[in-house]
Amino acid sequence: MTEVEAKKPQETLQDRLAQVLELLHRHDLAEALAQQHGGESLTDPAQIDDLAQLQLRLDELHPADVAHILEALPLDERLAVWQLVKTERDGDILLEVSDAVRETLIADMDDQELLAAAKEMDADELADLAPELPRDVVHELMESLDAQQRERVRSALSYDEDQVGALMDFEMVTIREDVSLEVVLRYLRRLKELPGHTDKLFVVDYDGVLKGVLPIKRLLVNDPEKQVAEVMATDPVTFHPDEDAYEAAQAFERYDLVSTPVVDKGGKLIGRLTIDEMVDLIREESESEVLNMAGLREEEDIFASVWKSVRNRWAWLAVNLVTAFLASRVIGLFDGSIEKLVALAALMPIVAGIGGNSGNQTITMIVRAMALDQVGTGNTLRLLRKEAGVGLVNGLLWGGVIGFVAYWLYGNWALGVVMTAAMTLNLLLAALMGVLIPMTLARLGRDPAMGASVMITAMTDSGGFFIFLGLATLFLL
Amino acid sequence: MTEVEAKKPQETLQDRLAQVLELLHRHDLAEALAQQHGGESLTDPAQIDDLAQLQLRLDELHPADVAHILEALPLDERLAVWQLVKTERDGDILLEVSDAVRETLIADMDDQELLAAAKEMDADELADLAPELPRDVVHELMESLDAQQRERVRSALSYDEDQVGALMDFEMVTIREDVSLEVVLRYLRRLKELPGHTDKLFVVDYDGVLKGVLPIKRLLVNDPEKQVAEVMATDPVTFHPDEDAYEAAQAFERYDLVSTPVVDKGGKLIGRLTIDEMVDLIREESESEVLNMAGLREEEDIFASVWKSVRNRWAWLAVNLVTAFLASRVIGLFDGSIEKLVALAALMPIVAGIGGNSGNQTITMIVRAMALDQVGTGNTLRLLRKEAGVGLVNGLLWGGVIGFVAYWLYGNWALGVVMTAAMTLNLLLAALMGVLIPMTLARLGRDPAMGASVMITAMTDSGGFFIFLGLATLFLL
Numbered sequence: 023m024t025e026v027e028a029k030k031p032q033e034t035l036q037d038r039l040a041q042v043l044e045l046l047h048r049h050d051l052a053e054a055l056a057q058q059h060g061g062e063s064l065t066d067p068a069q070i071d072d073l074a075q076l077q078l079r080l081d082e083l084h085p086a087d088v089a090h091i092l093e094a095l096p097l098d099e100r101l102a103v104w105q106l107v108k109t110e111r112d113g114d115i116l117l118e119v120s121d122a123v124r125e126t127l128i129a130d131m132d133d134q135e136l137l138a139a140a141k142e143m144d145a146d147e148l149a150d151l152a153p154e155l156p157r158d159v160v161h162e163l164m165e166s167l168d169a170q171q172r173e174r175v176r177s178a179l180s181y182d183e184d185q186v187g188a189l190m191d192f193e194m195v196t197i198r199e200d201v202s203l204e205v206v207l208r209y210l211r212r213l214k215e216l217p218g219h220t221d222k223l224f225v226v227d228y229d230g231v232l233k234g235v236l237p238i239k240r241l242l243v244n245d246p247e248k249q250v251a252e253v254m255a256t257d258p259v260t261f262h263p264d265e266d267a268y269e270a271a272q273a274f275e276r277y278d279l280v281s282t283p284v285v286d287k288g289g290k291l292i293g294r295l296t297i298d299e300m301v302d303l304i305r306e307e308s309e310s311e312v313l314n315m316a317g318l319r320e321e322e323d324i325f326a327s328v329w330k331s332v333r334n335r336w337a338w339l340a341v342n343l344v345t346a347f348l349a350s351r352v353i354g355l356f357d358g359s360i361e362k363l364v365a366l367a368a369l370m371p372i373v374a375g376i377g378g379n380s381g382n383q384t385i386t387m388i389v390r391a392m393a394l395d396q397v398g399t400g401n402t403l404r405l406l407r408k409e410a411g412v413g414l415v416n417g418l419l420w421g422g423v424i425g426f427v428a429y430w431l432y433g434n435w436a437l438g439v440v441m442t443a444a445m446t447l448n449l450l451l452a453a454l455m456g457v458l459i460p461m462t463l464a465r466l467g468r469d470p471a472m473g474a475s476v477m478i479t480a481m482t483d484s485g486g487f488f489i490f491l492g493l494a495t496l497f498l499l
Numbered sequence: 500m501t502e503v504e505a506k507k508p509q510e511t512l513q514d515r516l517a518q519v520l521e522l523l524h525r526h527d528l529a530e531a532l533a534q535q536h537g538g539e540s541l542t543d544p545a546q547i548d549d550l551a552q553l554q555l556r557l558d559e560l561h562p563a564d565v566a567h568i569l570e571a572l573p574l575d576e577r578l579a580v581w582q583l584v585k586t587e588r589d590g591d592i593l594l595e596v597s598d599a600v601r602e603t604l605i606a607d608m609d610d611q612e613l614l615a616a617a618k619e620m621d622a623d624e625l626a627d628l629a630p631e632l633p634r635d636v637v638h639e640l641m642e643s644l645d646a647q648q649r650e651r652v653r654s655a656l657s658y659d660e661d662q663v664g665a666l667m668d669f670e671m672v673t674i675r676e677d678v679s680l681e682v683v684l685r686y687l688r689r690l691k692e693l694p695g696h697t698d699k700l701f702v703v704d705y706d707g708v709l710k711g712v713l714p715i716k717r718l719l720v721n722d723p724e725k726q727v728a729e730v731m732a733t734d735p736v737t738f739h740p741d742e743d744a745y746e747a748a749q750a751f752e753r754y755d756l757v758s759t760p761v762v763d764k765g766g767k768l769i770g771r772l773t774i775d776e777m778v779d780l781i782r783e784e785s786e787s788e789v790l791n792m793a794g795l796r797e798e799e800d801i802f803a804s805v806w807k808s809v810r811n812r813w814a815w816l817a818v819n820l821v822t823a824f825l826a827s828r829v830i831g832l833f834d835g836s837i838e839k840l841v842a843l844a845a846l847m848p849i850v851a852g853i854g855g856n857s858g859n860q861t862i863t864m865i866v867r868a869m870a871l872d873q874v875g876t877g878n879t880l881r882l883l884r885k886e887a888g889v890g891l892v893n894g895l896l897w898g899g900v901i902g903f904v905a906y907w908l909y910g911n912w913a914l915g916v917v918m919t920a921a922m923t924l925n926l927l928l929a930a931l932m933g934v935l936i937p938m939t940l941a942r943l944g945r946d947p948a949m950g951a952s953v954m955i956t957a958m959t960d961s962g963g964f965f966i967f968l969g970l971a972t973l974f975l976l
Contacts, residue, residue, distance in 0.1 A: 034746060035872045043877070086753035094873045096881060118753075207719070216716040218755060221698065238715055239693040242684070269511060275782065276563035276595075278695060278775040280757060297774055298755040301781065305752065308785035309867065315789070316863035317856065324868040325881070328888035332896075335860050335889070342856040343897055346849040347904065353845040354908075360837070360844045367837045367844040368830040372823040374848070375960060379794065379819040379953060383812050386793035390786065391801040395512045396571045400520070404573060404802070411805035412812070419809075420820055427824065431831075475952075476856060483852060 038087060039094050045076040046099055055102035077106055085111060089118035092127070096325040101130050112139035117147055122323035124154060133159050145171050146191040146293075149178030177263075177292075186270050187263030189303070190284045190293030193217030196224045197250060199233050204246035206236070219296040221280040225254050232283050232291045234258065260285050261295060268307055271300040272395070311393060314471040315386070317342070338473050345480030349374075352484050356491035359499055365432045366494050369441060372424060373490045377448035377482030380416060384409050384456025385478050389471045392460060405457050413453035417446030436498055444490035448482060451489070455481040515564060516571050522553040523576055532579035554583055562588060566595035569604070573802040578607050589616035594624055599800035601631060610636050622648050623668040623770075626655030654740075654769075663747050664740030666780065667761045667770030670694035673701045674727060676710050681723035683713070696773040698757040702731050709760050709768045711735065737762050738772060745784055748777040749872070788870060791948040792863070794819070815950050822957030826851075829961050833968035836976055842909050843971050846918060849901055850967045854925035854959030857893060861886050861933025862955050866948045869937060882934050890930035894923030913975055921967035925959060928966070932958040 046052040049068040064070050080088060080103070088107060092100050092115070104127055107115060112131075116124055116139060128136065136159045140148060145167075152160050152175065164172055174192050181187030195216060197206050206223065210216065222235040234254035244253050260283050261270050273279065274297055284293040317338025322331060353360070353370070360367050388405065391397045397405065421442040429438030459477050460470035523529040526545040541547050557565060557580070565584060569577050569592070581604055584592060589608075593601055593616060605613065613636045617625060622644075629637050629652065641649055651669050658664030672693060674683050683700065687693065699712040711731035721730050736754060738747050738761050750756065751774055761770040794815025799808055830837070830847070837844050865882065868874045874882065898919040906915030936954050937947035 035749070036875055039872075039875070040877075084754060090753070090872070093871075094878075210719045211722070214720055216720060219698075219757065220716065221696075221757075238719070239697065242687045242715070243691055243693060245688070272512070275775075275778050276567070277561060280696065280698075280774070297757070297778075298752075301752050301774075301778055304778065304782060305785070308782070308789070312785070312789055312792070312863060312867060316859050318860055318863060322864055324864065324873055325885070328885060328892060331885070331889045332892050335857070335893070338860075339853065339857060339893060339897060342853055343849075343901060346852040347901070349852065350845045350849050353848065354842075357841040357845060361841050364834040364838050365831075367847075368827045368834060370844075371830065371848065371851070371960060371964070372820075372827050375823040375826065375956070376816065376819055379956070380812070380816060382793050382952060383795055383815075386789060386795060387799055387801065390789060394570075395516075395567065396801055398513055398516070400517075401571075408802070408805060408808070412808045415805060415809050416812070416816060420816060424820060424824070475859060479852070479856070483848060487848070 035087070035090055038083065039091055041079060042076065042091050042095075042103065045072045045079070046102070048072055051076070052099045052102050055105065056098045073106075076103075080106055081108065085114035086118045088115050089123075092119055093123045093323075097126060097327075100126065100325070104130060109135065109138055110142075113141070113143055113147075116151060117143075120323070121154075122326065126323065128154055133162075137162060141166075144191060144193065145174035146178055146189075149175050149188070152179060181263060184267050185263065186261045186265045186267050186284055186295065187293075189267050189270075189299045190263065190295050191217075191299075192293050193220075194224050194283070194291065194294050195220060196226045196291065197236065199225050199227070199249070199251040199254065201250055202246060203241055203244055203248050203250065203253065206241060206250060207246060219281050219298060222258075224283050224291055224294070225250055226291050230291055231289045232260065232285050235283065258283065262286065263292065267303055270295055271303045271307070274300040275304065307393070311389065311471045314469055315389065315474045317473045317476045338476050341473065342476050342480070345476070345483070349480070349483040349487055352487045353491065356487075356495060359491055359495045362499055363437075363494065365428075365434075365437065366491060369428055369437075370487055370490050373441070373444045373448050374483045374486035376420065376424075376445065377452045377486045378479045380413065380449050381452030381456045381478040381482045382475055384412075384453055385460060385474045388457055388460045389474055392464060392470050398464075402457060402461050406454065409453035409457050410450055413449035414446065417449040418442070421445030421449070434498075437494075440490070440493045440497055444486070444493050447489045448486040451485045452478065452482050512564070512567055515560065516568055518556060519553065519568050519572075519580065522549045522556070523579070525549055528553070529576045529579050532582065533575045550583075553580075557583055558585065562591035563595045565592050566600075569596055570600045570800075574603060574804075577603065577802070581607060586612065586615055587619075590618070590620055590624075593628060594620075597800070598631075599803065601628075603800065605631055610639075614639060618643075621668060621670065622651035623655055623666075626652050626665070629656060658740060661744050662740065663738045663742045663744050663761055663772065664770075666744050666747075666776045667740065667772055668694075668776075669770050670697075671701050671760070671768065671771050672697060673703045673768065674713065676702045676704070676726070676728040676731065678727055679723060680718055680721055680725050680727065680730065683718060683727060684723060696758050696775060699735075701760050701768055701771070702727055703768050707768055708766045709737065709762050712760065735760065739763070740769065744780055747772055748780045748784070751777040752781065784870070788866065788948045791946055792866065792951045794950045794953045815953050818950065819953050819957070822953070822960070826957070826960040826964055829964045830968065833964075833972060836968055836972045839976055840914075840971065842905075842911075842914065843968060846905055846914075847964055847967050850918070850921045850925050851960045851963035853897065853901075853922065854929045854963045855956045857890065857926050858929030858933045858955040858959045859952055861889075861930055862937060862951045865934055865937045866951055869941060869947050875941075879934060879938050883931065886930035886934055887927055890926035891923065894926040895919070898922030898926070911975075914971075917967070917970045917974055921963070921970050924966045925963040928962045929955065929959050 049066060049072055051069050051072045054064055054069055064073060092103060095103060116127060136155060140151060140163050178188060222237045224232060225234045225236055227233055234256040235258040236250055236254045240253050259273060259277060263284055281294050281296045283291055284295060286292050318334060322334050424445060425438040425442030428441040429435050455478055459474060463470045463472055526543060526549055528546050528549045531541055531546055541550060569580060572580060593604060613632060617628060617640050655665055699714045701709060702711045702713055704710055711733040712735040713727055713731045717730050736750060736756060736759050738759060740761055758771050758773045760768050761772060763769050795811060799811050901922060902915040902919030905918045906912050932955055936951060940947045940949055
């Protein structure tokens with residue numbers, strides 16, 4: 023990995039993006055570039071000047087910032103800018119962009135470009151990228167590696183992307199326990215460079231079994247005459263490669279870790295986890311929660327084609343179609359009542375809508391608390407009691423208000439009472455379902471956020487219509 | 500801060516919580532403790548035994564894990580466990596729990612306990628806690644500090660909680676540029692201990708102005724004879740105390756930082772930011788996004804009282820009440836049409852519901868992309884075009900299906916066509932509003948996620964009813 027220092031932090035991402043957009047649009051540079059794929063032989067001097075400035079600007083940006091700009095550009099402009107990025111930076115940038123955007127960039131590169139971009143990568147980075155590369159490129163890359171690297175890529179690829187093994191890197195600095203700190207310091211000097219996020223050295227025996235860790239802090243403040251064994255921490259946090267990566271990320275967050283060793287079943291050191299990967303994971307995890315709740319399958323490239331977006335969203339829309347149809351049939355059951363008292367048609371969406379909103383609040387709370395491991399399925403009863411209490415208070419309060427409004431509008435006090443009763447019952451239903459839906463999904467081993475919003479709305483719609491129209495039919499007609 | 504090593508990572512949070520719950524419930528220990536607030540003089544030998552085990556268990560847990568257990572316990576059990584925690588650990592644990600839970604713990608402590616808990620805290624930790632402590636406790640704490648510490652607490656308190664100044668700490672290790680690395684190494688050894696997350700030393704001149712940073716990595720691999728000035732990085736990422744903390748967190752994420760200096764306008768070093776605070780911020784930011792979208796004002800203690808929860812949720816429920824009432828009045832406009840064709844009442848929630856779901860998908864995408872700075876208000880038109888495309892495809896596709904179902908149910912092909920047209924138009928409205936609502940909120944300087952779900956549903960409900968009933972009145976009656 024090349025090291026480019028991050029500069030000018032006082033300039034925000036939006037500023038940088040605006041500058042790039044300005045250069046792309048001032049003299050239609052983006053269109054000119056798109057037409058002659060590659061960026062050569064522009065004739066308009068204004069465009070040539072802009073191009074030079076743009077190139078300069080891109081060269082001085084950190085790979086993560088270039089990645090951000092690429093993500094924020096529509097496809098045609100994205101590819102035009104991508105062509106301007108120096109080939110030796112391609113690899114770093116590919117590792118930084120989101121999966122959806124990476125796909126569009128890789129589709130625009132030929133095999134030679136891909137091989138060049140991947141050449142400088144470490145084993146863990148290659149493993150990140152490999153699933154998205156063409157098969158023959160991966161084959162050629164594997165051929166070019168030495169046996170140890172190849173084994174590492176294979177091992178990283180053998181884990182699911184939510185397992186520790188898929189996120190670990192192999193840049194460990196290992197030392198023995200029977201040497202002095204002075205020796206360690208001299209050894210480090212010979213290395214010339216240390217891997218990023220090296221806040222501890224890993225102490226291993228001759229079989230590679232982890233004996234402890236030597237935090238750099240301790241290396242620095244202790245007498246150099248001391249032995250590693252005297253100073254090292256013998257009971258560090260470690261992970262196994264088949265553990266859940268999100269559990270590891272939570273441990274990093276709780277214990278303020280920077281790096282940890284990964285060991286196999288026999289205690290042998292095989293890799294390490296670092297905070298930067300864990301931060302990305304925490305970010306992704308909360309993103310996928312938001313997306314799941316709204317019924318989106320995965321992160322979308324915001325400038326993806328209409329067709330791709332349709333495919334990402336159709337599954338839950340289809341579910342919603344079925345639930346909406348069911349709600350409609352519930353109303354159909356009562357069409358006689360509606361014919362007699364058309365006010366029911368106007369009032370029923372209030373009962374359903376407020377139930378849906380309230381249910382969404384409950385389910386959001388529960389899903390969050392479950393993601394943070396604050397509640398498990400064991401708390402169901404207690405949470406039900408509390409949420410039912412909230413539903414009851416809100417139902418009597420807001421149901422009372424809307425019941426009064428209904429009386430005032432239609433001059434029918436019985437209608438008002440039915441409205442209040444229906445609101446209260448539907449809010450109780452919303453509370454019940456807001457707790458039970460995520461708990462049930464979790465018991466079934468599914469993501470508790472999955473389509474939560476669609477499901478709760480389905481319940482409160484059908485339920486709300488049934489309760490309101492049912493009560494009205496019983497008591498008003 | 501006391502240092503307790505995090506142990507047994509193979510044991511999950513849920514396991515630990517389950518153990519504590521088991522001990523609390525096996526012989527009704529929790530109730531016995533709650534009755535005699537303080538935990539003394541139990542008589543049942545089984546309870547005494549459980550108590551001893553529980554105490555042992557709590558003592559060996561990391562403060563972050565105790566905090567997690569407290570968050571996951573209902574109020575009465577939470578306070579019983581809180582009484583069992585050793586007084587000298589109170590401070591560390593208070594700093595770890597969520598705001599909502601911290602409030603319940605502080606309410607249970609008297610002034611002497613609070614003073615004891617806060618005694619060992621650093622200036623930045625005190626500033627975190629101060630707003631929630633009783634006024635006279637804060638006063639007494641400030642009295643006990645030396646002038647520099649007091650100044651630091653005051654300064655940290657003078658910033659908003661979303662500014663860098665409120666999150667920085669003061670545990671900087673500073674060195675001069677005109678000394679050799681050997682001298683630096685000897686200086687560090689004299690310090691005996693380095694602050695957590697020290698991945699770089701801060702190089703300052705005699706006026707305290709930051710000249711550069713010396714990464715520990717470079718200190719370790721370079722020849723000790725070299726001068727600091729030769730080896731240091733002279734253009735590091737720095738922040739000002741009045742910058743937006745979330746921007747800083749994004750920079751940490753992008754550039755894989757562990758710590759950065761904070762400097763004032765004159766370039767003087769005044770503090771530092773560390774990755775652990777930034778991780779917490781990233782977590783909180785995505786939480787508040789989820790909560791805002793669902794119309795919740797703030798994070799809720801999952802075991803909060805019914806009354807507290809009602810207060811947290813009422814604002815958006817009230818908004819929802821108004822919007823639901825408006826939707827109801829829209830239907831009221833068409834009660835003549837519904838009386839003539841009661842099928843309209845059964846079909847109209849389908850149009851509204853699918854519009855709401857689709858609008859929620861769009862608004863979720865846009866809010867996320869805005870939070871990641873991927874789109875600004877400048878992209879509005881392009882996004883509108885794309886989302887309108889998605890809406891059109893979905894409208895014709897799913898609207899066609901549901902139109903056919905309407906024809907099949909009611910044997911009225913004109914009704915089917917009106918249904919398809921209304922679905923398509925409402926999905927276009929959903930796309931339009933899904934883009935415009937967050938963009939408009941951002942232009943007004945508000946959080947684009949604020950009540951997004953309530954607002955979009957309001958639009959697609961009223962809009963859907965109006966479009967469907969309006970078209971039906973025009974073409975069917």
